[in-house]
Amino acid sequence: MNRSLKLFAVKGIDIRLHITFPLILGWAALQFAQIYGGVNGAIFGIVAISILFVLVTLHELGHSFAAMSYGIPTKQIILSPIGGVAQLLRMPDKPGQELVIAIAGPAVNILMAFLMLAVALALGIDLNTLFRGAAGLEGATLTSLFSYVFVSNIFLAVFNLIPAFPMDGGRILRALLALRLDYARATKVAANVGRVFAILFGIYGLINGNFFLIMIAIFIFGAGTQEASVSSVRQILRGHTVQQAFSSSTYRLEANYTLQQAANMAAYSGQRSFPIVSGDRLVGFLPQAVLHEARRTYTAHTPVSAVMRTNIRPVTPNSDLYAVQERLQAERLDALPVVSEIGRFLGMITGQQIAELFRLVRSQPPIITGSNSA
Ligand code: ZN
DSSP: OOOEEEEEEETTEEEEEETTHHHHHHHHHHHHHHHHOHHHHHHHHHHHHHHHHHHHHHHHHHHHHHHHTTTOOEEEEEEETTEEEEEESSOOSSHHHHHHHHHHHHHHHHHHHHHHHHHHHHTTOOHHHHHHHHTTTTOSSHHHHHHHHHHHHHHHHHHHTSSSTTSHHHHHHHHHHHTTSOHHHHHHHHHHHHHHHHHHHHHHHHHHTOHHHHHHHHHHHHHHHHHHHHHHHHHHHTTOBGGGTOBSOOOOBOTTOBHHHHHHHHHHHOOOSEEEEETTEEEEEEOHHHHHHHHHHSOTTSBGGGTOBSOOOOBOTTSBHHHHHHHHHHTTOSEEEEEOTTSBEEEEEEHHHHHHHHHHHHTSOOSSOOOOOO
């Protein structure tokens, strides 16, 4: 199920290797065996790529620590053959924060470049030798290794600063624009700039027959389109609350109901998840997935209280709808219970209800515009 392997943790952030990671090591071993010949070349390739991924990890930790300083935790950092991803638990609301978080990654690489340059000068390696080494002209030596890592690290910084989603440069550009424009408009402009870059890469790749560049161009073009649509959902849902979408006519269970009764109720009501209530108090929540799993592992007469989840934070009628939508996705739920400020059970909000409100609002012209959160 879990397609990555935990290496270690830094300040509570798991650093994980995707199972496809050995592919890049194998590829590097083959490539460098061809360049430098034999086993020496293969070892050189594996060591060089491993060091490169240490730099990728530092880059991702740069993003994570910047996010942490705004109270945004990072779930994990996953390293795969195409690079690293720091999974932040949510995105910052303020463009200024997004700007700092996006810059923090490439800033780490720029810092490392200066550090390595200082080390190179201290060791008496001049710039000429540095670039000769990276071009493979120095043989499988330590100087070559150093050069390769040095040049790759600079490439990492430059590539990430290309102003196109999903690169850091795209986010930096959007954040800068969002200091002046509203968020959706800023995203649209940034996505269009990214698409122009994608087209230029694509044309250049076609002219030079560079298949890799064409792939990157297609990838960047798609990412820009997706970012624009995510942001429009956010723009539309922001400012709407649970009050406007949730239903109070929710089927509910009591703690002593059996799994069989819960399954029957799901079958005839069409409702997937159930709140467990006692009087007007919420005592637990039975998400669809938990009910399914329990039906396989427990007998039909088991009370729902034995399997219900008691650690799900309910939302209130004033909760922001976009935040609720993000929680549903992050926690893989189809619904969340709604309680009043004083803890009285009121009903449930489902992903479907949010989608309906989204369609309704989108089909109407906007009433309020220019909601810049800066
Ligand atoms: Zn980055």
